[in-house]
Amino acid sequence: xxxxxxxxxxxxxxxxxxxxxxxxxxxxxxxxxxxxxxxxxxxxxxxxxxxxxxxxxxxxxxxxxxxxxxxxxxxxxxxxxxxxxxxxxxxxxxxxxxxxxxxxxxxxxxxxxxxxxxxxxxxxxxxxxxxxxxxxxxxxxxxxxxxxxxxxxxxxxxxxxxxxxxxxxxxxxxxxxxxxxxxxxxxxxxxxxxxxxxxxxxxxxxxxxxxxxxxxxxxxxxxxxxxxxxxxxxxxxxxxxxxxxxxxxxxxxxxxxxxxxxxxxxxxxxxxxxxxxxxxxxxxxxxxxxxxxxxxxxxxxxxxxxxxxxxxxxxxxxxxxxxxxxxxxxxxxxxxxxxxxxxxxxxxxxxxxxxxxxxxxxxxxxxxxxxxxxxxxxxxxxxxxxxxxxxxxxxxxxxxxxxxxxxxxxxxxxxxxxxxxxxxxxxxxxxxxxxxxxxxxxxxxxxxxxxxxxxxxxxxxxxxxxxxxxxxxxxxxxxxxxxxxxxxxxxxxxxxxxxxxxxxxxxxxxxxxxxxxxxxxxxxxxxxxxxxxxxxxxxxxxxxxxxxxxxxxxxxxxxxxxxxxxxxxxxxxxxxxxxxxxxxxxxxxxxxxxxxxxxxxxxxxxxxxxxxxxxxxxxxxxxxxxxxxxxxxxxxxxxxxxxxxxxxxxxxxxxxxxxxxxxxxxxxxxxxxxxxxxxxxxxxxxxxxxxxxxxxxxxxxxxxxxxxxxxxxxxxxxxxxxxxxxxxxxxxxxxxxxxxxxxxxxxxxxxxxxxxxxxxxxxxxxxxxxxxxxxxxxxxxxxxxxxxxxxxxxxxxxxxxxxxxxxxxxxxxxxxxxxxxxxxxxxxxxxxxxxxxxxxxxxxxxxxxxxxxxxxxxxxxxxxxxxxxxxxxxxxxxxxxxxxxxxxxxxxxxxxxxxxxxxxxxxxxxxxxxxxxxxxxxxxxxxxxxxxxxxxxxxxxxxxxxxxxxxxxxxxxxxxxxxxxxxxx
Numbered sequence: 001x002x003x004x005x006x007x008x009x010x011x012x013x014x015x016x017x018x019x020x021x022x023x024x025x026x027x028x029x030x031x032x033x034x035x036x037x038x039x040x041x042x043x044x045x046x047x048x049x050x051x052x053x054x055x056x057x058x059x060x061x062x063x064x065x066x067x068x069x070x071x072x073x074x075x076x077x078x079x080x081x082x083x084x085x086x087x088x089x090x091x092x093x094x095x096x097x098x099x100x101x102x103x104x105x106x107x108x109x110x111x112x113x114x115x116x117x118x119x120x121x122x123x124x125x126x127x128x129x130x131x132x133x134x135x136x137x138x139x140x141x142x143x144x145x146x147x148x149x150x151x152x153x154x155x156x157x158x159x160x161x162x163x164x165x166x167x168x169x170x171x172x173x174x175x176x177x178x179x180x181x182x183x184x185x186x187x188x189x190x191x192x193x194x195x196x197x198x199x200x201x202x203x204x205x206x207x208x209x210x211x212x213x214x215x216x217x218x219x220x221x222x223x224x225x226x227x228x229x230x231x232x233x234x235x236x237x238x239x240x241x242x243x244x245x246x247x248x249x250x251x252x253x254x255x256x257x258x259x260x261x262x263x264x265x266x267x268x269x270x271x272x273x274x275x276x277x278x279x280x281x282x283x284x285x286x287x288x289x290x291x292x293x294x295x296x297x298x299x300x301x302x303x304x305x306x307x308x309x310x311x312x313x314x315x316x317x318x319x320x321x322x323x324x325x326x327x328x329x330x331x332x333x334x335x336x337x338x339x340x341x342x343x344x345x346x347x348x349x350x351x352x353x354x355x356x357x358x359x360x361x362x363x364x365x366x367x368x369x370x371x372x373x374x375x376x377x378x379x380x381x382x383x384x385x386x387x388x389x390x391x392x393x394x395x396x397x398x399x400x401x402x403x404x405x406x407x408x409x410x411x412x413x414x415x416x417x418x419x420x421x422x423x424x425x426x427x428x429x430x431x432x433x434x435x436x437x438x439x440x441x442x443x444x445x446x447x448x449x450x451x452x453x454x455x456x457x458x459x460x461x462x463x464x465x466x467x468x469x470x471x472x473x474x475x476x477x478x479x480x481x482x483x484x485x486x487x488x489x490x491x492x493x494x495x496x497x498x499x500x501x502x503x504x505x506x507x508x509x510x511x512x513x514x515x516x517x518x519x520x521x522x523x524x525x526x527x528x529x530x531x532x533x534x535x536x537x538x539x540x541x542x543x544x545x546x547x548x549x550x551x552x553x554x555x556x557x558x559x560x561x562x563x564x565x566x567x568x569x570x571x572x573x574x575x576x577x578x579x580x581x582x583x584x585x586x587x588x589x590x591x592x593x594x595x596x597x598x599x600x601x602x603x604x605x606x607x608x609x610x611x612x613x614x615x616x617x618x619x620x621x622x623x624x625x626x627x628x629x630x631x632x633x634x635x636x637x638x639x640x641x642x643x644x645x646x647x648x649x650x651x652x653x654x655x656x657x658x659x660x661x662x663x664x665x666x667x668x669x670x671x672x673x674x675x676x677x678x679x680x681x682x683x684x685x686x687x688x689x690x691x692x693x694x695x696x697x698x699x700x701x702x703x704x705x706x707x708x709x710x711x712x713x714x715x716x717x718x719x720x721x722x723x724x725x726x727x728x729x730x731x732x733x734x735x736x737x738x739x740x741x742x743x744x745x746x747x748x749x750x751x752x753x754x755x756x757x758x759x760x761x762x763x764x765x766x767x768x769x770x771x772x773x774x775x776x777x778x779x780x781x782x783x784x785x786x787x788x789x790x791x792x793x794x795x796x797x798x799x800x801x802x803x804x805x806x807x808x809x810x811x812x813x814x815x816x817x818x819x820x821x822x823x824x825x826x827x828x829x830x831x832x833x834x835x836x837x838x839x840x841x842x843x844x845x846x847x848x849x850x851x852x853x854x855x856x857x858x859x860x861x862x863x864x865x866x867x868x869x870x871x872x873x874x875x876x877x878x879x880x881x882x883x884x885x886x887x888x889x890x891x892x893x894x895x896x897x898x899x900x901x902x903x904x905x906x907x908x909x910x911x912x913x914x915x916x917x918x919x920x921x922x923x924x925x926x927x928x929x930x931x932x933x934x935x936x937x938x939x940x941x942x943x944x945x946x947x948x949x950x951x952x953x954x955x956x957x958x959x960x961x962x963x964x965x966x967x968x969x
Contacts, residue, residue, distance in 0.1 A: 184505030423512030681820030732800025846900030
């Protein structure tokens with residue numbers, strides 16, 4: 001125990017056991033009198049909200065186990081301590097008010113004046129970009145203030161003239177910022193605390209006990225030195241190591257730079273990517289299971305990206321998890337709703353609407369308002385609208401074809417616009433919008449409130465540098481047994497209620513979408529957590545691990561750049577400048593994390609560190625430089641073993657694992673059709689699908705499964721073909737088809753194209769579709785030349801899009817039964833002089849019919865498409881009296897190359913046509929016999945690769961299976 005001149009009593013409690021239980025015992029022994037222990041006038045300060053919660057539990061247990069009548073102290077985080085050391089004479093500006101003040105100062109400057117600070121100066125409106133710049137200024141001021149620095153302090157140490165001018169500009173802007181706050185009747189909290197220290201105005205509201213606060217900022221140390229109440233610092237270290245700490249229990253950087261960790265090689269596990277690291281966590285827990293129960297083991301992570309993989313892995317093994325980090329509000333239903341709604345109001349396009357209505361709460365609201373059907377009905381219709389008609393802005397009228405085909409999509413838009421109508425009204429102040437947003441959210445979430453009370457699980461930044469609006473008295477707010485969504489709603493509600501009282505002198509007039517965007521930004525650091533279950537594995541972040549009192553621990557990701565974190569990427573305060581200013585720099589973080597790791601190693605029975613090789617984004621992650629805190633020979637050996645040493649194969653049995661042949665999953669079995677369900681009619685194109693793959697034929701033509709992409713901004717190949725077909729179809733049905741002059745034919749074709757586009761896509765289409773229409777125009781100009789030549793040869797269009805189906809008697813008889821046939825004929829030409837007919841199919845490619853119908857395999861041609869042979873079989877049902885064998889069959893190719901745009905008549909032999917008939921009959925027999933096995937051949941343009949696992953993942957899995965079998969043999 002050591003007493004310093006500042007009257008701070010530093011108590012060293014050792015690091016051979018967890019600090020928090022010993023701290024609770026110390027307070028009981030120090031402050032209990034007989035059967036009473038009154039700590040109500042004491043303030044206990046811990047590094048994080050997790051420490052606050054756990055210390056409160058341990059302190060209660062300590063008092064109850066000794067049968068004491070007790071009053072708990074105020075237990076707060078470091079970020080809340082300043083408010084207990086100084087009472088402000090004038091109101092303190094909220095974090096948002098500080099940001100607004102900075103934004104006001106920046107916007108008042110000429111853009112040229114700000115160029116030394118920012119590479120891009122935003123336009124005066126919208127306000128969002130200025131708020132982002134203002135937030136940067138606010139955080140820079142907070143960083144400087146935490147280190148007892150000002151903007152003027154930096155000016156004095158800069159070396160170049162450009163840097164000096166830059167910081168002089170910042171210093172001037174800061175003076176204007178303080179003036180703006182003063183005129184509004186509020187003060188900057190950091191500047192007010194600095195003044196309080198200088199004026200000796202710091203007075204604690206009771207005895208202050210620092211528990212494990214090994215990384216206090218310089219500004220906080222200054223406030224503690226200036227206050228006059230009793231001060232105790234409880235340190236997790238033996239008194240023999242007191243030289244490594246200052247009088248407040250903070251690490252002395254120089255005292256740790258040469259320190260060696262008591263780390264053993266067997267405490268390090270090597271793993272690959274984040275998935276393998278998560279599996280290593282699971283294996284480690286299994287190994288520890290013989291000695292420790294679940295509640296005696298903690299899992300630590302060094303980066304938030306590791307939490308998800310660990311949770312998935314543990315839950316796959318039947319273990320529940322509780323993430324102390326919680327979920328950012330932005331990842332909850334409420335946060336996503338704010339973001340999606342703001343995006344829709346700003347963009348007002350159909351794509352952002354489709355994203356918004358997919359939000360589960362919005363979808364339920366829409367379904368309820370529509371009063372009919374279910375969510376999937378209108379959602380599928382909306383997707384089809386987007387995938388077939390490509391509308392852009394919701395303010396533009398839909399095309400007539402879209403309105404007729406998808407009327408429910410327009411109703412959905414109307415429901416959403418009615419729901420958001422208030423946000424499209426006149427601009428208002430942020431305070432007014434806060435009331436509007438609260439009422440708007442109440443419609444979706446207010447009816448689901450729970451009346452049961454429990455302590456909140458809202459978390460804030462432990463350093464108090466952000467989320468200021470959410471920090472006051474968090475531990476006293478009760479939410480009850482609410483869902484995660486309800487907890488998020490209550491958090492947002494508390495924030496909007498604070499913004500309702502925003503300082504009028506700093507408030508801004510903004511649009512509804514800007515207000516929603518601003519609120520989303522303010523919630524960036526707020527989090528919500530679920531309550532921990534009895535058998536849940538606790539997952540803690542790095543900064544919480546040294547104070548954790550579990551008996552065993554597994555820490556994942558002992559890697560750079562996670563531990564220790566670097567501070568060299570700050571555009572205003574890079575590492576070299578920070579070191580010159582003696583601010584918190586990389587050495588300070590190294591010392592802090594080295595001490596934390598030492599405490600972890602010494603204070604529990606068992607601990608393992610998993611050192612990965614790649615992060616969640618697959619970037620390489622070298623071992624942490626904390627591993628170098630040992631003798632050089634030990635460091636070299638460990639790094640070599642971690643990077644090049646053999647790793648044990650990790651095999652984890654999950655609940656979802658099933659015994660399969662190799663790595664492939666089982667392909668879904670198809671239901672039997674039976675006599676009643678057998679296929680009775682087929683389209684011409686369906687035969688090609690059956691030849692490609694009987695299984696895919698079943699998916700497409702029996703189950704009616706079709707791919708649908710509502711996210712693309714351009715026409716798919718088949719849709720481009722439909723557009724060209726549509727123009728040619730209406731041309732063939734009009735009197736224009738008999739036109740002989742090239743110029744008029746071209747004019748007519750383009751007119752029919754534009755009519756099709758207006759009918760299907762409207763007058764406002766995307767740039768990509770506009771380019772595709774221009775491409776179609778160019779192709780149709782080449783078609784006009786061929787059409788003019790065709791007319792000159794004596795051919796005329798006899799019919800366009802003639803249809804034949806089973807009701808006309810079209811069919812093919814096989815084994816005494818008839819398979820009905822359906823087909824549409826793009827074009828039938830007639831030559832009056834010779835009496836000949838020609839059936840032509842429009843194709844937006846340049847290949848001849850023989851290439852698309854026949855494929856040479858081992859020197860023999862095989863049929864791969866039966867379209868034209870089927871057309872011949874259907875000739876009698878078209879009203880054509882001629883012998884079908886005399887009717888010409890072919891393509892009207894409309895290629896991207898002008899020289900390939902022409903009519904190509906097929907040249908099949910009668911022997912080939914007879915063979916085609918046999919194959920057609922074989923297809924019918926196979927379908928009736930329910931022969932729907934998947935093909936082993938690769939299918940081009942496969943719409944069902946995810947169902948049959950024929951994508952790259954399956955091919956890689958096959959390669960692994962083959963390699964495994966080769967090794968086994």
